Amino acid sequence: MILLSTGIACLLLLAGFSLLRAQATDIIEVGKFSTANAGMDLFSVWKPLTFKKIKQHTSYNLVEDNGVTVVKATSNASASGLIRKIEIDPKLYPVLTWRWKVTKIYEKGDVTKKEGDDYPARIYITFKYEPGNLGFFEKLKYETAKTLYGEYPPIAALNYIWASKAPEGTIVPNPYTDRTMMIVVQSGTQKLNNWVEEARNVYEDYKKAFGEEPPHISGVAIMTDSDNTKESSVAFYGDIIFRMK
Numbered sequence: 001m002i003l004l005s006t007g008i009a010c011l012l013l014l015a016g017f018s019l020l021r022a023q024a025t026d027i028i029e030v031g032k033f034s035t036a037n038a039g040m041d042l043f044s045v046w047k048p049l050t051f052k053k054i055k056q057h058t059s060y061n062l063v064e065d066n067g068v069t070v071v072k073a074t075s076n077a078s079a080s081g082l083i084r085k086i087e088i089d090p091k092l093y094p095v096l097t098w099r100w101k102v103t104k105i106y107e108k109g110d111v112t113k114k115e116g117d118d119y120p121a122r123i124y125i126t127f128k129y130e131p132g133n134l135g136f137f138e139k140l141k142y143e144t145a146k147t148l149y150g151e152y153p154p155i156a157a158l159n160y161i162w163a164s165k166a167p168e169g170t171i172v173p174n175p176y177t178d179r180t181m182m183i184v185v186q187s188g189t190q191k192l193n194n195w196v197e198e199a200r201n202v203y204e205d206y207k208k209a210f211g212e213e214p215p216h217i218s219g220v221a222i223m224t225d226s227d228n229t230k231e232s233s234v235a236f237y238g239d240i241i242f243r244m245k
Contacts, residue, residue, distance in 0.1 A: 028093055030084055030220045031240035033071055038064040042071065042082065049081035049221055058224050065101075065236060073121070073224035076232040081223030087128065088217040088242055094203035095245060098123060099238035101195045102162050102186070108229040109164030111182050114175040120233035121162045123240070124221035125202055126154035127214055154218050156180065158205055160198070162235075163187040171209050181209035195238070202242075 031046070040062050050057055056078035063072040071082070102120045110116025157180040163170070166184045174180035183205060185198055206214035224235045 026244055028086075028088060028242040029239070030086060030242060031071075031098075031222075031237070033062065033237070034068050034239050036062050036069050038062050038069055046082040046084050049083045049223070051079060054079045054227050056227065058226075060222075063236075068238070070101075071222065071237040073222070073235045073237065074232075075120075075224045075226040075234075077226055077230045079118075079223070079225035079227035081124070081221045081225075083124070083219055083221035085219045086217070090203040090206065090214050090217055093242040093244055094201045095199060095243040096123075096125070096160075096202050096240070097197070097199045097243060098240040099195050099197045100162070101193065101236040101238075102191075102233065103193055103235065104231075104233045105162070105164045105189060105192070106226065106229045106231045106233065107164070108231065111161070111163050111166045111170065111172055111184065112175060115228050116164075117175050118226045118229045118231070119159075119161045119163065120224055120226075121235040121237070122223050122225075123160040124219070124223060125158045125160075125217055126219040126221070127156045127158075127206070128216045128218040129155045130215040155215060156206075156210060158183060158202065158209060160185045160200060171205075183209065195236075 042060060042062055056076070057080035058073055058075040058078045060082050061072050062069055100121045105120055106118055108116055109118055159174065159180060159182045161182055161184055163184045164187070166172075166187055168184050168187050170184040172182050174182055185200070186196060202217070203214060220240060222237050224233060226232055
């Protein structure tokens, strides 16, 4: 449900929070949830990401799971996310690590269709607008967006998803826009109710998905949604960290 013409308002929401520029270090802790206490406020760093036409929102709370603080997401025919705006050079910090746990997949979930564009868990990575490789009309769209909304939307996004049926490793355009690419990291029921550790090379994934060098990362979001399928799910997100190779 993201990018330029159809999803421009969503992208501007993704762009619309104060920018935190990553400092030089071996790792960048985008979401160090484990250092918080259950019940604490999430929203000092992570901001709600909601969509104008969707009234039912997913709830996000810090909870304790096996002695570790994590984010619990509960979705019931709803959609919203949490976003942190942060600039990262994916050439310097290509490796993204996180862990997640999903309790249920969606029977109607389908990565190729708008009506199936729901996931019990996903990690968004958005990329900064850089006009160098765009044609005149594409640049004009972004300039128009900036005039209307006061800032440029991201140029592109990667979605790391837990799919219902699509094979792991699948990379396909989002049904709403080809400037968001969906990467199936987990699929199906085999690992439900278990914590799963993930590691992805965002730099290489972007090149594979879009066929070009990535610009700087502009934000990271988590999202559990079920507004299209009208189903429900509970998911958990652990720490999210970028690393040098």
